[in-house]
Amino acid sequence: MATCETRTVPFVLVGAGGVGAALLEAIVGARALHKARYGIRFSALAVCDSSAAVSGADAAGGLSDAEIAALIAHKASGGKLASQSGAVVRPAEQDASVFLESLVDKYSKEAPDTIVVDCSATDATVPALLKAATTANMRAASANKKPFADSSFRNFRELCLAPTSPARVRYESSVGAGLPVIAALARVVSAHDAVTLISGSFSGTLGYAGESFSAVVGKAKELGYTEPDPRDDLGGVDVARKALILARTLGMALELSDVVVEPLYTPELAELSVPDFLAALPTLDAAFAAKVAAAAAEGKVLRYAANVRPPAADGTGGGSLKVGLVAVPASSPLGTLSGSDNLVEIYSQWYAATPLVLRGAGAGAGTTAAGVLSDMVELANTRG
Numbered sequence: 572m573a574t575c576e577t578r579t580v581p582f583v584l585v586g587a588g589g590v591g592a593a594l595l596e597a598i599v600g601a602r603a604l605h606k607a608r609y610g611i612r613f614s615a616l617a618v619c620d621s622s623a624a625v626s627g628a629d630a631a632g633g634l635s636d637a638e639i640a641a642l643i644a645h646k647a648s649g650g651k652l653a654s655q656s657g658a659v660v661r662p663a664e665q666d667a668s669v670f671l672e673s674l675v676d677k678y679s680k681e682a683p684d685t686i687v688v689d690c691s692a693t694d695a696t697v698p699a700l701l702k703a704a705t706t707a708n709m710r711a712a713s714a715n716k717k718p719f720a721d722s723s724f725r726n727f728r729e730l731c732l733a734p735t736s737p738a739r740v741r742y743e744s745s746v747g748a749g750l751p752v753i754a755a756l757a758r759v760v761s762a763h764d765a766v767t768l769i770s771g772s773f774s775g776t777l778g779y780a781g782e783s784f785s786a787v788v789g790k791a792k793e794l795g796y797t798e799p800d801p802r803d804d805l806g807g808v809d810v811a812r813k814a815l816i817l818a819r820t821l822g823m824a825l826e827l828s829d830v831v832v833e834p835l836y837t838p839e840l841a842e843l844s845v846p847d848f849l850a851a852l853p854t855l856d857a858a859f860a861a862k863v864a865a866a867a868a869e870g871k872v873l874r875y876a877a878n879v880r881p882p883a884a885d886g887t888g889g890g891s892l893k894v895g896l897v898a899v900p901a902s903s904p905l906g907t908l909s910g911s912d913n914l915v916e917i918y919s920q921w922y923a924a925t926p927l928v929l930r931g932a933g934a935g936a937g938t939t940a941a942g943v944l945s946d947m948v949e950l951a952n953t954r955g
């Protein structure tokens with residue numbers, strides 16, 4: 572293979588938890604590939620957690636691979652970056668968003684082609700991402716859905732729907748972890764192929780496999796597939812965020828409050844403690860079993876899904892976004908979904924009878940980090 576000069580691609584990582592650490596490991600592991608195939612070397616100028624930002628001993632060169640390994644080990648042992656030598660600690664009285672924005676501002680001057688990578692789970696990154704999206708030569712990649720869903724459509728438009736956005740901002744992993752859902756949708760949109768429906772199941776936790784509802788939830792919790800409070804999954808808000816990002820990608824000017832969400836538990840169970848909630852779950856079994864039987868009588872199965880219906884091309888109908896239980900044909904892509912996979916069906920003018928389907932593992936730090944790394948490589952290879 573012909574050798575070419577290796578270009579350094581600087582980045583600032585916000586969030587050093589499961590996904591952030593997996594991303595740093597993946598970057599170090601991919602050094603030889605990135606050099607040989609793309610002629611690039613990612614350089615971590617700074618890594619931040621909720622307490623501080625750390626940069627390498629050689630500030631211009633970024634963190635060395637040894638410093639990255641030590642940082643990952645420190646975070647894995649539960650440490651905060653504020654205790655690392657040379658850390659720039661966020662003052663207690665300073666808002667996290669101000670701290671992050673000023674950090675990005677600093678790098679916009681020192682290394683103008685920096686990629687801001689958001690692997691946090693906070694919406695405090697919105698100003699920093701907006702800065703990256705609107706500053707010449709800067710770019711952003713995010714696994715964090717909050718800036719794209721909890722923040723206003725106006726911010727989303729600035730981040731993702733501007734003519735410069737494809738070259739500047741990637742948010743692939745915010746929806747399907749490593750599944751290239753946004754990339755597929757972007758291709759359909761760019762071909763002016765009118766999307767009529769996006770139907771997706773984004774959480775195996777919420778898939779309903781035919782066992783009693785309480786048994787499915789209990790098992791998922793035992794296996795660590797749910798949040799500590801399973802209502803965080805069963806309430807549907809996380810699915811609503813992902814579906815909203817898809818709807819906004821289509822240009823639908825919706826806010827999170829516009830999403831109609833049907834939680835998988837009744838209002839009486841909302842205020843219980845986690846143990847009491849789990850103990851009360853069997854009270855929902857009979858109603859679920861009845862819905863399963865009614866669907867089965869029609870050759871259908873129940874799925875907890877998000878349905879995004881854009882307004883019709885002729886302007887009729889305002890479009891809608893609903894998250895809840897739906898009965899789908901057992902033989903349809905959603906109907907055959909099992910385990911903890913994610914699945915997204917895209918129906919459009921050209922994918923009318925047979926939808927474009929993306930299916931695969933939809934969670935996990937490794938696959939999510941892989942999606943972010945692909946975004947970073949694409950950004951590094953695209954001139955904005």
Ligand SMILES: NC(=O)c1ccc[n+]([C@@H]2O[C@H](COP(=O)([O-])OP(=O)(O)OC[C@H]3O[C@@H](n4cnc5c(N)ncnc54)[C@H](OP(=O)(O)O)[C@@H]3O)[C@@H](O)[C@H]2O)c1
Nearest residue numbers: 586587588589590620621667690691692714715934935939
């Ligand atoms: N894990 C998955 O399967 C998956 C799949 C798809 C998408 N995602 C998304 O990926 C993101 C990261 O997930 P994760 O599992 O890695 O979460 P996590 O383990 O909780 O890590 C979150 C990280 O963000 C840091 N953080 C919080 N507030 C911050 C702030 N204001 N400034 C800088 N850093 C801040 C935390 O700092 P401390 O260490 O100080 O607490 C922590 O290091 C989330 O948005 C999640 O929704 C995850």
